[in-house]
Amino acid sequence: MYKFFKYSLPIGIAGIVLNLILYATNLYYELVIPIFENSGIEGAAFKFFDDLVFYSPFIYAGLFAAYLVAGQLYLKKHHLRKEEKVTEKLIEENAEIQKVLDEKAEFLRHDYYTNCPKCGAVREENKNVCSFCGASLIIDGSEDKKE
Ligand SMILES: [Zn+2]
DSSP: OHHHHHTHHHHHHHHHHHHHHHHHHTHHHHHHHHHHHTTTOOHHHHHHHHHHHHHHHHHHHHHHHHHHHHHHHHHHHHHHHHHHHHHHHHHHHHHHHHHHHHHHHHHHTSOBOSBOTTTOOBOOTTOSBOTTTOOBOBOTTHHHHHO
16 A cells, blocks of 8 residues: 555646646547547437547546545555654663662662671672572661662
8 A cells, every 4th residue: 555655746737737638628529539539439328428528638637636635645655654663662761771770779868788787798889689589788777868
């Protein structure tokens, strides 16, 4: 569907202009009507084809206009959907960044023992629990102190 409407603006305009020129100059009529004149069709049937051929470029121009309008509506919707997806992705990424920042902020709110108060192991960098025994390395009250 996207491919069908991708170039609807230039094709639509070209189609309208071309057919309006054919209509205004009577070029299409003069080119096509001899076929019916030579076919032996007469009377009411000929009158019908005569009118049809005369107004055909006008009808085609209308079809190109409809194609153009439908195409622009479709492309606008398509574009909006794309923008929505980009926005959703940005919101998701932002939430991930926020989560990391929140964790970092929470981490920085406390002071930490350099050695585990339970087993004495040296605290690994950026850890809030002992890597060996799992005991909390947060110094009690450090949070209140910082606030
Ligand atoms: Zn420990």
